[in-house]
Amino acid sequence: MKKLLWIASSLLLAVLLYACSSVALTGRKQVLLYSDSEIMSLSQESYKDFVSTAKLSTDAALTKRVNTVCSNLITALENYFAKTGQTSYMQGLKWKIDLVQSDEINAFCLPSGNIVVYDGLAKFVDNDDQLAAVVGHEISHAIAKHSNERLSRQSLTETAQKVAVSAAQQSGKVTSQQLSVFNVALGLGSQYGIILPFSRKQEYEADHIGLIIMAMAGYDIEQAPKLWEKMAQNGQQVPEFMSTHPSDANRIKNLNKYMDEARSYAEQ
Numbered sequence: 001m002k003k004l005l006w007i008a009s010s011l012l013l014a015v016l017l018y019a020c021s022s023v024a025l026t027g028r029k030q031v032l033l034y035s036d037s038e039i040m041s042l043s044q045e046s047y048k049d050f051v052s053t054a055k056l057s058t059d060a061a062l063t064k065r066v067n068t069v070c071s072n073l074i075t076a077l078e079n080y081f082a083k084t085g086q087t088s089y090m091q092g093l094k095w096k097i098d099l100v101q102s103d104e105i106n107a108f109c110l111p112s113g114n115i116v117v118y119d120g121l122a123k124f125v126d127n128d129d130q131l132a133a134v135v136g137h138e139i140s141h142a143i144a145k146h147s148n149e150r151l152s153r154q155s156l157t158e159t160a161q162k163v164a165v166s167a168a169q170q171s172g173k174v175t176s177q178q179l180s181v182f183n184v185a186l187g188l189g190s191q192y193g194i195i196l197p198f199s200r201k202q203e204y205e206a207d208h209i210g211l212i213i214m215a216m217a218g219y220d221i222e223q224a225p226k227l228w229e230k231m232a233q234n235g236q237q238v239p240e241f242m243s244t245h246p247s248d249a250n251r252i253k254n255l256n257k258y259m260d261e262a263r264s265y266a267e268q
Helices: 002-018 036-051 060-084 119-124 128-143 146-171 176-216 223-232 248-257 259-267
Strands: 020-022 029-031 096-100 107-109 114-118
Touching (some): 036 146, 060 096, 060 119, 060 128, 096 119, 107 128, 114 128, 119 128, 128 146, 128 176, 128 223, 146 176, 176 223, 176 248, 176 259, 223 248, 248 259
Parallel strands (some): 096 114
Antiparallel strands (some): 020 029, 107 114
């Protein structure tokens, strides 16, 4: 038991000493256990799998519109980091923009910088400002290294779970049936108590950073909460505690909290 606790403590100390970084534009401390090259490699494989079945949009006007919005956001962000000496946040990113044929109202940006916008989203938004709100949010996940952070936290959670189960098993005070129940309960506890809430934390942070990027690029940040009001009217959500995404109401509340900060970047 003592040996297992020592291993767990040593692992935690190593993480705190060697794997801590800070998120771009928010300064939040984060734990990153994987190298940029490892994450980029995984990202490129995911992109290859996606484009092997996706169909690019043939709508030239819509493609140009999406490319313009994405490029404006990227240029504003690159200029800011160059000006402030924070170009390390862009390391490894190779931007590529794709508009794909799909009725789905969605978009994503892989850690490698591959931005994919569904034409269902491009047609759904009321204006370029709302499109910029979505793309800015997705770009934020990439520069904040959220994928690395999520994988790292998953690895730490699984390690801690194995240590806890082993400790319970070695104590000799639980039956095999009790141990099985304990293992399942611990897994559910980490899923709903750690992984999902942490994912929602990243979503809120991406909204925060995305709002700043919008402002940097000269888009109307007031359109961000309006977009989510429109999203709320578009369909039903699962309960927030079982979702990786915040509820629309909480997302709108969070966006409004950062309006003044985002405006200060627009003034800069």
